[in-house]
Amino acid sequence: MSSSPLLADLVEALRCLPGVGAKTAQRMAFHVLERDRAGARRLAERLAAAVERIGNCTRCRTFSEEPLCALCASSTRERSLLCVVETPVDQLAIEQATGYRGQYFVLLGRISPLDGLGPKELGLDLLAQRLAEGEVQELIVATNPTVEGEATAHMLAQLARAAGVRASRLAHGVPLGGELEFIDRGTLAHAFGGRQVL
Amino acid sequence: MSSSPLLADLVEALRCLPGVGAKTAQRMAFHVLERDRAGARRLAERLAAAVERIGNCTRCRTFSEEPLCALCASSTRERSLLCVVETPVDQLAIEQATGYRGQYFVLLGRISPLDGLGPKELGLDLLAQRLAEGEVQELIVATNPTVEGEATAHMLAQLARAAGVRASRLAHGVPLGGELEFIDRGTLAHAFGGRQVL
Structure with missing residues (x-):
């Protein structure tokens, strides 16, 4: 060329x-x-x-050049809240958009047997161990609202239940600035079912 | 972040x-x-x-890791045709689109006094020397049809005239697949003025 x-x-x-x-x-x-x-x-x-x-944090698996990432090493983040995301990009999106002050756990993927991604690859043993430590009060499941993300969320909920930890999931609904006319049916049905008192 | x-x-x-x-x-x-x-x-x-x-070819100034680029070193390219382009990308575009078998000269810019680009920066002394060698019969001016490109073309035409070499310029006109309705006035006027016998 x-x-x-x-x-x-x-x-x-x-x-x-x-x-x-x-x-x-x-x-x-x-x-x-x-x-x-x-x-x-x-x-x-x-x-x-x-x-x-750049490797992965030994505690939360996000990208880090240190054994422990800055966020896990920080003494100012609440240790009772643990937010589980699929990738470091999702973690960053939540950091930038919300005022969340807890800690994270990064799966580096989602349950996907066809791609060879099971509980082991997602570090669920590490997560179970973390929950067993007893510090975490709430596990916030922030996997993507896709089929694989939902399957992963389901597995995470089981894990939390086994450890006696409360699990929560990001709310589904109409995105801000969206118009009902153009929103897909599944989202609209979710938003309708989950309507809240004004 | x-x-x-x-x-x-x-x-x-x-x-x-x-x-x-x-x-x-x-x-x-x-x-x-x-x-x-x-x-x-x-x-x-x-x-x-x-x-x-990667530096520049000492003969045509295009990108090359050798003192002489493959195209200048080639014995199969016609030495009587010299096409002047602004950048190596333009050279590549002509190579890929046309059946041109001559040689090139790359200005690495266009006349632009505000950016400090004058005849010296564009290697016009090297080009004049090349024309003086006597091999080149036609200088094909393929600078862009912008104000600066046209100013450069004008200067190149003068250079060719001084060396007694014929200069030509790429044809302006309606692009293939274009619709007259959406073509800018200048191009349409050019195409109209330069109409050819069917």
């Missing part, structure tokens, strides 16, 4: 990024070579450092 | 890529850490190699 094999290699490698196809990869490669070699050098270093040094 | 400083650094560094904002950078960082560390490692290596080793 180009007169430079190194350039062709770079374009091919850029496609590991999500949402980046052949055309975009090409534009990115030319852009950094033409205008931002310093930025590209920095990106190369940080990518290598991140891949090399 | 996150519990991991290395992760925050990576997200920030990803923003050097064109079209990548804060949200996209975050999604990319999480994606490679979760699913494609091998791809990220490869990308880091190739970025570093490209930035380190």
